[in-house]
Amino acid sequence: MSPYDRAPTSDHEFRELADFAPVMIWRAGTDKRCDWFNQPWLDYTGRSMAEEVGEGWADGVHPDDLQRCLATYIGAFDAREPFSMEYRLRRRDGEYCWMLDNGAPFYRDGHFAGYWGSCIDVTAHREAQRTQRIIISELNHRVKNTLAVVQAMAIQSFRGQRPVEESLAQFESRLCALAGAHDLLVARAWEEVALRGIVEATVAPHDPGGSLVSMQGPPLMLRSEPAVSVAMALHELLTNAIKYGALSVPGGTVRLTWSHVPARHAVRLEWKESGGPPVEPPVQRGFGTRFIERVLAAHAGGTAAITFAADGVHCVFEAEARSGAEISFPPHVDQA
Incomplete structure (x- = not known):
């Protein structure tokens, strides 16, 4: 043996x-x-x-x-x-x-x-389980919030006497805007995203040449929920401006600025249209206005107010944000 x-x-x-x-x-x-x-x-x-x-x-x-x-x-x-x-x-x-x-x-x-x-x-195993529970909890939270936004869009898009085709087109447009915002977040692995990146990505399809919407503000970072809300709010404002406001006529422009409000850990975005047709306050608030002021502002942890001034629509939107640098490259790295 x-x-x-x-x-x-x-x-x-x-x-x-x-x-x-x-x-x-x-x-x-x-x-x-x-x-x-x-x-x-x-x-x-x-x-x-x-x-x-x-x-x-x-x-x-x-x-x-x-x-x-x-x-x-x-x-x-x-x-x-x-x-x-x-x-x-x-x-x-x-x-x-x-x-x-x-x-x-x-x-x-x-x-x-x-x-x-x-x-x-089994420390590593327990930590992995804890991380998994956190991820699942966060995923559930995000899915519920996203569904709440979609539900609000559906209710408002199909409310009223508009033809079904028009309501469906509006709903699909808003879904595309929501999907675009989520694409930006996925690219950043659902981490914080730069406000300027959100603004530029949302405005670009409506202003390919960059001559209609001017933008200015400091580097700021947004969490996922405020980022989605800001993108959706801008989409609504752009859509209305193209249909009825400053961007519906030649020569009309929009000035978009933002500033940091450290005391409230927030960003204050200001949208001002000019050069468009005279503005008359609507008899009743439309979907876009209600959606921005009620749903998106609450979703972003901030506030919103839209004023229909005679010389152009004016909107002030606040959302949670923090100061931060945009993505940059070290001097020795080739950016090409």
């Missing part, structure tokens, strides 16, 4: 094998006290065998987990049942890490002889 075909026959051989195991192993006698730990356990805790045996190992368990850990261990021990539990154990560098500890009774010659157990560090 090859020496590789037989199992270790001595306690020395077993301990030698256990010291090379990729897990932390412990043993307890019939008195519940641990009497041996393998080398990976001692290397992990940075303590000696003498310090760990008996009840010494419990010194490394996080104080908030100790009573639960002991209750599980003692309860399983008295019932002679396997157990599995998680607790935080102090690593040799002083940091507490989560361990998955599995223990089970063992017998010799039919008599209970104690417990064997093994531990693995």
Whole structure:
């Protein structure tokens, strides 16, 4: 028989094998006290065998987990049942890490002889699970908010006596604007986006040459929800300006400016049309006006107000924002 075909026959051989195991192993006698730990356990805790045996190992368990850990261990021990539990154990560098500890009774010659157990560090796994829960929660939140915006668009687009074809065209246009805003966020992995990038991307389809809408403001960053709201508000203002306002006639222009309001952690955007036909206040607020003032402003964590001045529509829109630099390249990087 090859020496590789037989199992270790001595306690020395077993301990030698256990010291090379990729897990932390412990043993307890019939008195519940641990009497041996393998080398990976001692290397992990940075303590000696003498310090760990008996009840010494419990010194490394996080104080908030100790009573639960002991209750599980003692309860399983008295019932002679396997157990599995998680607790935080102090690593040799002083940091507490989560361990998955599995223990089970063992017998010799039919008599209970104690417990064997093994531990693995599951800190990374627990962190991954926590991150996954956060992502799912955030996704649910964003989906609900997006559906609320779509619902508001649908209700307002198909309200009134307009022909179905006209209502459908308006709804589809607004959906495209919403999709465009989401595309920008996806490109940034749903992180903060530059306000100027949102403005330029929203205005570009309506002003390809860049001669109708002027824009000016400091570098500011927006979270996902305010970014969507700003894009949708600009889309509504542009659509109305093209149909009825300054951009419906030659020579009409729009001036879009924004400033940072540090006290409110917000951006203040100001939209002013000029050179268009005389403006008369509407008898009732249209979808775009209501959508901006009620839905989008609340969604952006800010406020909005639209004034139908005789010389052109004026809108002030506030949303949550923070000061920040636009994307830039180091001087030595070729930007071509």
